[in-house]
Amino acid sequence: MAKESTTIDVGEPSNVTKSSSHIVVDGKKKRSFVVANAGGKRGLAIFDFLLRLAAISATLAASIVMFSAEETLPFFTQFLQFQASYDDLPTFQFFVIAVAIVASYLVLSLPFSIVTIVRPLAVAPRLVLLIFDTLVVTLNTAAAASSAAIVYLAHNGNQNTNWLPICQQFGDFCQIVSSAVVAASIAIVFFLVLIIISAIALKRH
Amino acid sequence: MAKESTTIDVGEPSNVTKSSSHIVVDGKKKRSFVVANAGGKRGLAIFDFLLRLAAISATLAASIVMFSAEETLPFFTQFLQFQASYDDLPTFQFFVIAVAIVASYLVLSLPFSIVTIVRPLAVAPRLVLLIFDTLVVTLNTAAAASSAAIVYLAHNGNQNTNWLPICQQFGDFCQIVSSAVVAASIAIVFFLVLIIISAIALKRH
Numbered sequence A, B: 001m002a003k004e005s006t007t008i009d010v011g012e013p014s015n016v017t018k019s020s021s022h023i024v025v026d027g028k029k030k031r032s033f034v035v036a037n038a039g040g041k042r043g044l045a046i047f048d049f050l051l052r053l054a055a056i057s058a059t060l061a062a063s064i065v066m067f068s069a070e071e072t073l074p075f076f077t078q079f080l081q082f083q084a085s086y087d088d089l090p091t092f093q094f095f096v097i098a099v100a101i102v103a104s105y106l107v108l109s110l111p112f113s114i115v116t117i118v119r120p121l122a123v124a125p126r127l128v129l130l131i132f133d134t135l136v137v138t139l140n141t142a143a144a145a146s147s148a149a150i151v152y153l154a155h156n157g158n159q160n161t162n163w164l165p166i167c168q169q170f171g172d173f174c175q176i177v178s179s180a181v182v183a184a185s186i187a188i189v190f191f192l193v194l195i196i197i198s199a200i201a202l203k204r205h
Helices: A002-067 A090-118 A124-156 A171-203 B002-068 B090-118 B124-156 B171-203
Strands: A070-072 A083-085 B070-072 B083-085
Touching (some): A002 A171, A070 A171, A090 A124, A124 A171, A124 B090, A124 B124, A124 B171, A171 B124, B002 B090, B002 B124, B090 B171, B124 B171
Antiparallel strands (some): A070 A083, B070 B083
């Protein structure tokens, strides 16, 4: 009886040591996993921030270029006004306003992006960014696509509806407007990458 | 020594029972959490599936309505053709093709949606759906917005560019085309909800 209990006495501490050391190893593994995970997420968050800066440049450029697009031809008659500016076409007005809203949103989203850099494992700011990015990319796409349709019309006209191309007269204006549409389209690509980054960062949680 | 070892002998089983019961409670809690989580996710997945069906109807309707939009006026002259159809305007052709692609994508996405119902905790199909939904909603928005710009022009014309409204002659055609654009816009709303659902389902993981 005494011998048996002695063997138990010996067995117990060795068991305890084993299991506690096991726990320590587990904790270390978990911790190093969390650290690696946080590191990967921080990398994504920094890329997110840089992409937002690039998208701000693209949308600001698009909006300002479209807003300042203007061309006055060096001749005029009594009845016709040979001047083109963005506010001659409601679609271009929509473009300026919508893309300006997108640029403002991007500036406002920067603090959230910084939060995801500082706290890479925080879920809430990621989710907020993902949802609002999705809503705003729709606005950005609508602005770019509608203006692209009008620019196409201005370049090529349409015989079936008797809409004549105006770019033959206002070549410079068309070129400026087209570059604004291209800048807005580049911003769309940035947004798509931003959304995919947010989705991957949410997944890894 | 013998007494001490006896107390240890008694203490050990009670300790084991305590700790093992503790583990059982923990396991039950974890399990019930996983079950509740899976239940919530399954609810989201079913809503996702139904939304996809609704979006398929909307996009199919939009594409077919636009494709079959046609109006022939009951009079004609030798020089002018008084007929309007979707392929008179390249933007409407783009609309038909783009929205048909969106509808096809939605049909192909149904199996993935079913996978998320059957296995609510699977992350990969969610992520695939989220990323492709985001890409496709951009295409859908581009189609709807560009056609909306042309429909607006057809309704109101533009004095500055001398583009006359064609809806005064082709009223029925304009109405049909407008309804196609509205259907595509409803599909955009469905897509936005789908993306938000996927983001929330990814987050809860």
